[in-house]
Amino acid sequence: xxxxxxxxxxxxxxxIIISLLGGLLVFxxxxxxxxxxxxxxxxxxxxxxxxxxxxxxxxxxTFTTLVTFGGAFFASFPLFYATSFGGAxxxxxxxxxxxxxxxxxxxxxxxxxxxxxKKTFDIFLFxxxxxxxxxxxxxxATFFTGSRFSLDYMNQVTWDNQWxxxxxxxxxRNVALGLAVLFLAKSNGxxxxxxxVNDEILISQAIKKLTINFVAFLVFFLFFVITILLSYxxxxxxxxxxxxxxxxxxxxxxxxxxxxxxxFLTGVIxxxxxxxxxxxxxxxxxxxxxxxxxxxxxFSLLLVAGFNGTSFYPxxxxxxxxxxxxxxxxxxxxxxxxxxxSFIIPFVAGYIWYAWEAVSSKKITVxxxxxxxxxx
Amino acid sequence: xxxxxxxxxxxxxxAQFALTAMYHWIFVPLTLGLSxxxxxxxxxxxxxxxxxxxxxxxxxxxxxxxxxxxGVATGIILEFEFGTNWSNYSWFVGDIFGAPLAIEGILxxxxxxxxxxxxFFGWNKVSKKFHLASSWLVAIGANLSALWILVANAWMQNxxxxxxxxxxxxxxxxxxWAVLFNPVAVQKFLHTITSGFLLGSxxxxxxxxxxxxKKREEWLAKRSILIAGIFGxxxxxxxxxxxxxxxxxxxxxxxxxxAAFEAHYAGKGNAGLTVFGILKNSEKKIGEKxxxxxxxxxxxPALLSIMTGGDSDFxxxxxxxxxxxxxxxxxxxxxxxxxxxxxxxxxxxxxxxRAKMIKDTAQIRIIRDIFHDRDFIENNFRYFGYAFLKIxxxxxxxxxxxxxxxxxxxxxxxFFLIVCSVALYILFRGTLxxxxxxLWIAIISIPLVxxxxxxxxxxxxxxxxxxIIQDLMxxxxxxxxxxxxxxxxxxxxxxxxxxxxxxxxxxxxxxQIKTGPKx
Numbered sequence: 001x002x003x004x005x006x007x008x009x010x011x012x013x014x015x016i017i018i019s020l021l022g023g024l025l026v027f028x029x030x031x032x033x034x035x036x037x038x039x040x041x042x043x044x045x046x047x048x049x050x051x052x053x054x055x056x057x058x059x060x061x062t063f064t065t066l067v068t069f070g071g072a073f074f075a076s077f078p079l080f081y082a083t084s085f086g087g088a089x090x091x092x093x094x095x096x097x098x099x100x101x102x103x104x105x106x107x108x109x110x111x112x113x114x115x116x117x118k119k120t121f122d123i124f125l126f127x128x129x130x131x132x133x134x135x136x137x138x139x140x141a142t143f144f145t146g147s148r149f150s151l152d153y154m155n156q157v158t159w160d161n162q163w164x165x166x167x168x169x170x171x172x173r174n175v176a177l178g179l180a181v182l183f184l185a186k187s188n189g190x191x192x193x194x195x196x197v198n199d200e201i202l203i204s205q206a207i208k209k210l211t212i213n214f215v216a217f218l219v220f221f222l223f224f225v226i227t228i229l230l231s232y233x234x235x236x237x238x239x240x241x242x243x244x245x246x247x248x249x250x251x252x253x254x255x256x257x258x259x260x261x262x263x264f265l266t267g268v269i270x271x272x273x274x275x276x277x278x279x280x281x282x283x284x285x286x287x288x289x290x291x292x293x294x295x296x297x298x299f300s301l302l303l304v305a306g307f308n309g310t311s312f313y314p315x316x317x318x319x320x321x322x323x324x325x326x327x328x329x330x331x332x333x334x335x336x337x338x339x340x341x342s343f344i345i346p347f348v349a350g351y352i353w354y355a356w357e358a359v360s361s362k363k364i365t366v367x368x369x370x371x372x373x374x375x376x
Numbered sequence: 377x378x379x380x381x382x383x384x385x386x387x388x389x390x391a392q393f394a395l396t397a398m399y400h401w402i403f404v405p406l407t408l409g410l411s412x413x414x415x416x417x418x419x420x421x422x423x424x425x426x427x428x429x430x431x432x433x434x435x436x437x438x439x440x441x442x443x444x445x446x447g448v449a450t451g452i453i454l455e456f457e458f459g460t461n462w463s464n465y466s467w468f469v470g471d472i473f474g475a476p477l478a479i480e481g482i483l484x485x486x487x488x489x490x491x492x493x494x495x496f497f498g499w500n501k502v503s504k505k506f507h508l509a510s511s512w513l514v515a516i517g518a519n520l521s522a523l524w525i526l527v528a529n530a531w532m533q534n535x536x537x538x539x540x541x542x543x544x545x546x547x548x549x550x551x552x553w554a555v556l557f558n559p560v561a562v563q564k565f566l567h568t569i570t571s572g573f574l575l576g577s578x579x580x581x582x583x584x585x586x587x588x589x590k591k592r593e594e595w596l597a598k599r600s601i602l603i604a605g606i607f608g609x610x611x612x613x614x615x616x617x618x619x620x621x622x623x624x625x626x627x628x629x630x631x632x633x634x635a636a637f638e639a640h641y642a643g644k645g646n647a648g649l650t651v652f653g654i655l656k657n658s659e660k661k662i663g664e665k666x667x668x669x670x671x672x673x674x675x676x677p678a679l680l681s682i683m684t685g686g687d688s689d690f691x692x693x694x695x696x697x698x699x700x701x702x703x704x705x706x707x708x709x710x711x712x713x714x715x716x717x718x719x720x721x722x723x724x725x726x727x728x729x730r731a732k733m734i735k736d737t738a739q740i741r742i743i744r745d746i747f748h749d750r751d752f753i754e755n756n757f758r759y760f761g762y763a764f765l766k767i768x769x770x771x772x773x774x775x776x777x778x779x780x781x782x783x784x785x786x787x788x789x790x791f792f793l794i795v796c797s798v799a800l801y802i803l804f805r806g807t808l809x810x811x812x813x814x815l816w817i818a819i820i821s822i823p824l825v826x827x828x829x830x831x832x833x834x835x836x837x838x839x840x841x842x843x844i845i846q847d848l849m850x851x852x853x854x855x856x857x858x859x860x861x862x863x864x865x866x867x868x869x870x871x872x873x874x875x876x877x878x879x880x881x882x883x884x885x886x887x888q889i890k891t892g893p894k895x
């Protein structure tokens with residue numbers, strides 16, 4: 001086994017972990033998706049309380065996954081961490097800002113003497129819900145469409161313009177992925193609420209919202225995928241490290257990595273199935289299919305962005321500065337040490353599942369909102 | 377490569393990081409300490425079945441929840457600010473520094489966030505024992521996360537377990553265990569978490585005392601004082617012990633910081649330990665830098681020498697010795713010399729990069745050998761960061777800030793030793809209610825323990841300036857190339873946000889305390 005652990009194996013291993021965390025993060029953003037409908041979905045205050053409490057018992061999972069996603073990126077691909085976070089400053093600061101205001105809003109919104117008022121904290125939840133997924137989607141889209149930076153001989157980043165990442169909003173493909181992630185989060189949020197609360201009126205309102213949000217997701221998602229498959233990608237020569245632009249690069253990646261293509265298609269079908277059983281068969285378990293599908297689809301998209309000699313963070317200003325999983329990674333020793341640490345992840349996933357089930361075994365009801373001691 | 381960095385950019389980047397760190401540290405120590413106090417109280421409830429203990433546990437848990445959320449919120453900014461504002465640093469040492477952060481997420485954050493949901497919402501959903509286990513796991517998770525971030529911070533204070541790779545122009549980890557068991561990390565972890573335990577204890581003591589003054593919730597208040605008094609006393613004794621050993625280690629690995637927090641300019645044997653002092657400007661200068669002298673001070677003769685070297689004759693080097701301007705027989709390698717040595721290391725690296733660019737294989741081989749040469753590593757690369765200093769005096773931190781933050785922290789530490797001891801003494805004597813003066817002191821102790829706790833970090837971080845990584849990288853070389861205006865804007869945004877949230881938190885907390893536990 002030891003001989004199998006080569007440097008390139010570890011770089012690939014960590015890209016897989018990052019991709020998996022990315023998939024989990026997008027799934028868990030059902031919390032944000034639900035928050036973005038805090039003013040439009042509930043018909044009255046008690047329904048709003050039920051929605052907030054259903055989502056509020058899970059917000060920390062999303063938050064922690066985002067933090068771990070960042071930490072894992074820092075540990076395994078520090079050059080990306082330094083380049084993207086330092087370079088696309090405004091995008092990342094906006095994302096962080098939206099998550100800070102989320103973290104306190106659940107706990108503070110219904111507490112007496114909260115100074116800012118319940119409405120303000122609800123607006124905070126809405127802002128995080130609407131802008132968090134959108135901006136993360138835009139940031140991830142640049143993995144495919146590129147960013148304007150260059151690295152000097154000491155690997156120090158210079159961003160090409162003073163917009164520091166905001167210019168990525170001018171590329172329709174980036175905006176499309178941002179909106180696709182947002183509407184996917186909204187769809188997943190609706191499915192999660194349907195699964196978690198026991199209130200027929202609220203559920204029927206949620207089902208009505210599902211169709212429009214899911215159609216919007218499909219439109220933007222298909223636009224992004226089709227344009228990406230047909231556009232240039234960034235190819236890295238594995239021997240020399242030289243980066244070149246290649247037509248249909250991402251399409252080739254899918255075709256040259258059939259397992260990834262199968263995973264991607266399975267993910268998409270699973271998402272469609274989750275919505276179908278909810279809309280047409282009255283199932284309340286659709287979230288588990290769309291959730292698994294989301295993880296698989298995002299996971300495989302990120303594999304396509306980084307594998308098969310592809311630059312996962314291309315530079316539009318200086319192609320040679322583009323980042324690959326080869327030139328941006330940590331050292332062999334660090335990746336290996338971190339690999340051993342990662343072996344604990346299944347155990348972590350196990351206790352998360354156990355605790356999740358323990359707290360969510362009973363669906364949220366109006367009565368519980370009146371009796372429960374700790375209410376958001 | 378960094379010569380043209382705008383100093384106001386460096387200052388605003390530092391200010392933003394300091395703002396975030398200081399706000400974050402308002403909330404974290406209470407989480408560290410209160411989580412254990414809650415777990416202890418709930419253990420008593422589960423063992424005795426006494427519903428009053430459940431009520432007590434739930435009351436403190438409500439306050440814990442209010443504090444916990446804002447701690448989490450400010451924490452995420454800190455992690456990402458390493459990338460957003462210190463990108464050169466993130467690359468230069470990300471290979472080492474990133475690992476503890478990732479481990480923190482995988483091992484600690486998930487533990488904490490998973491079981492905190494059970495802790496708050498599981499009372500009527502899971503068994504008593506599962507709930508109790510969740511409370512303990514939240515406490516362990518919170519303190520485990522402190523371990524990893526402190527390991528990362530300790531590495532910045534005393535970089536170990538790595539080697540420089542000229543090809544990637546960064547430091548790379550070669551010994552994970554050396555990083556984990558870095559002596560600075562071990563002491564910092566113990567000192568910091570026990571200071572958090574102390575803060576949690578003083579918080580509980582103060583609020584319980586308020587209930588007693590108001591003649592409310594006597595049962596809750598007395599039991600809480602008992603738990604917090606014992607927990608606080610054990611904690612402060614550990615804080616003092618680890619603080620002492622920590623200072624000794626600092627005297628070896630960060631002698632300039634040590635000299636600064638003692639305002640120890642002229643080195644000497646039989647050096648006295650300053651218990652209290654007031655500084656004033658001195659006419660004497662070191663290079664272009666003004667120095668300080670004592671307007672008044674109370675000191676214990678020879679104690680600094682004894683505590684540092686175990687012997688009253690032990691010579692404790694002062695700032696002048698470390699700058700190379702002290703008496704000849706005690707002179708150390710001067711900062712000017714270190715700057716020369718560091719500049720040579722930087723030139724060798726530049727030559728290497730140039731040779732690689734033009735693919736001069738012979739030159740590449742020669743220079744690569746230099747980077748493996750022990751003499752070069754110990755005498756040149758070790759001082760790599762000095763190459764970025766403009767004048768030698770840049771190596772001296774702000775002595776007043778280091779001195780006052782250190783002495784404030786220490787004096788308050790001993791004050792809390794008295795507070796915890798007295799609390800237990802009068803509790804056992806049954807005279808708690810009669811000693812209203814003490815109840816007031818306990819309440820006043822709450823802001824004081826926060827000041828003490830923040831002072832510790834001011835000392836740790838300001839005392840090590842100009843370094844972001846001791847001797848290897850000054851903050852000016854670590855900063856992201858942004859405009860100062862961009863960072864100023866985000867600084868203002870975060871300052872307004874954090875301050876508003878702090879006010880909201882304090883207001884909610886006060887209301888919850890006034891409301892008291894639910895019946």
